[in-house]
Amino acid sequence: MNNFYRITLLMVCLLFTSAVTAQLKSQVPAETKAAMGKTIALPESVPQLQRLAAKAYEQDKHRAFVKIMEKLRQLRPLDTGYMYQLVLGYALVDDKTAAYDLMLSMQQQGAAYDFNSTEDSKNIRGTEVYEFVNKLMAQAGEPIGTVENILTLADNVVLPEAIDWDPVNEAFLIGTITDGRILRIGGDGKSTTIFQADNENGMWSVFDIKVDAKRKIFWVSSAALPGFIGYQQKDFGRSALFKFDLESGKLLQRLPMALDGNPHSFANIALADDGSVYVADSQAPVIYVLKPGDESAKLFVASPDLLSIRSLVLNKDNTYLYLSDYSKGLFVVNIKSGQMRPPLMPDTLNTSGIDGMYRWEDSLIVIQNGFQPSRVLRLQLDDKGVEIVEMAALAVAQPVFDNPNFGVIRGDWLYYFANSHWGHVNAAGQASMPVKIIRTRVDEAPNKENPILEEILEQMEKSKSPAADADTEQ
Structure with a gap:
């Protein structure tokens, strides 16, 4: 991996949020926007919210599920388990913008999840953005x-x-x-x-x-x-x-x-x-x-x-x-x-x-x-x-x-x-x-601004074959 490719990957991660928002805003169905904009009175209790979220998911009330998970994330903003569930909630209501934004945030923190492992993510698959970020997140689970x-x-x-x-x-x-x-x-x-x-x-x-x-x-x-x-x-x-x-x-x-x-x-x-x-x-x-x-x-x-x-x-x-x-x-x-x-x-x-x-x-x-x-x-x-x-x-x-x-x-x-x-x-x-x-x-390990991402990029560089490097230079 040459320096240009490395810098490009880093810039994609840093600048992705604004770009994907502009690209995908129009893809969120109007009825989804309207429904998700409604105010739902929710409790402040985490256990209560967990029960409500489970019930909404079981009943296929996906927009309610998203609202509840957003509340849980507000109360526990560092919990990557809630982030994961919220990404799937956004996928279920086909809100690619919100899903990709949150996936990027998780990836930047070094979280390791593979959203391909569940059918709930099918609505947000099939884009270059999804494939790129999901690949990085899956690789974050490597030693x-x-x-x-x-x-x-x-x-x-x-x-x-x-x-x-x-x-x-x-x-x-x-x-x-x-x-x-x-x-x-x-x-x-x-x-x-x-x-x-x-x-x-x-x-x-x-x-x-x-x-x-x-x-x-x-x-x-x-x-x-x-x-x-x-x-x-x-x-x-x-x-x-x-x-x-x-x-x-x-x-x-x-x-x-x-x-x-x-x-x-x-x-x-x-x-x-x-x-x-x-x-x-x-x-x-x-x-x-x-x-x-x-x-x-x-x-x-x-x-x-x-x-x-x-x-x-x-x-x-x-x-x-x-x-x-x-x-x-x-x-x-x-x-x-x-x-x-x-x-x-x-x-x-x-x-x-x-x-x-x-x-x-x-x-x-x-x-x-x-x-x-x-x-x-x-x-x-x-x-x-x-x-x-x-x-x-x-x-x-x-x-x-x-x-x-x-x-x-x-x-x-x-x-x-x-x-x-x-x-x-x-x-x-x-x-x-x-x-x-x-x-x-x-x-021994050197200090880095984002050690997990940089380590993944280094591993990707090592995995490239000499033939691939030669092709790149031609």
């Missing part, structure tokens, strides 16, 4: 980057969600949700249970582990939820932080969340240089902070914008806290003022569906399993730490991926769970397959 297998956890390690590195014992610390175990696992794969939840110690499912190597301790967040084998209904909504000695694994302190009549679920943790512990409460969802010497965590940030907090990360000088919300994307919180807002970022970056998030130098490393395809990205921050200026695709659509979620940075490597047990555990608490730990380098 990018490399991963290395490190070890496979034992079959009885069920629903591991917490992982950190213990530099004192040179081993991984891993926590489980099903039985509330904390395991120390060396590089040889041998594991030792150093703590087990029971009625006496008052621990439940383990949701996160964070090592404070400077103070030679580690923190664990735990909550009582039905997935825990020792769960009792009377404990629902109870949660606590636990402090352990790093070398011995001995429990040093249990710090329960005060009973206030509301359910709580301490989950992801971030540690500050001064020893403060920031912890997300996924039930609320809000963020609490436990200052050194305090006996209980105090409210730090609460916002109606938050729906499902997954990860917390502090910047180098501890002036900002970054949080990932599974539905709403990334936010940055000013530690001093408590003010929260999304970071500035390229329009092509979709930050929904992030489970694990970690800091490496001046970048955020994110594990994005709520996006299709699952991927690991490096997000380069500006000097102030409030804007994402560039990004790199580290690992995308790897065959070993099956809901990759959490990990830990060691040097220039991200070690992380390649797969998750969610949806793979039977009523007896047994998993259908073990969880693997893999690693990916975080320093």
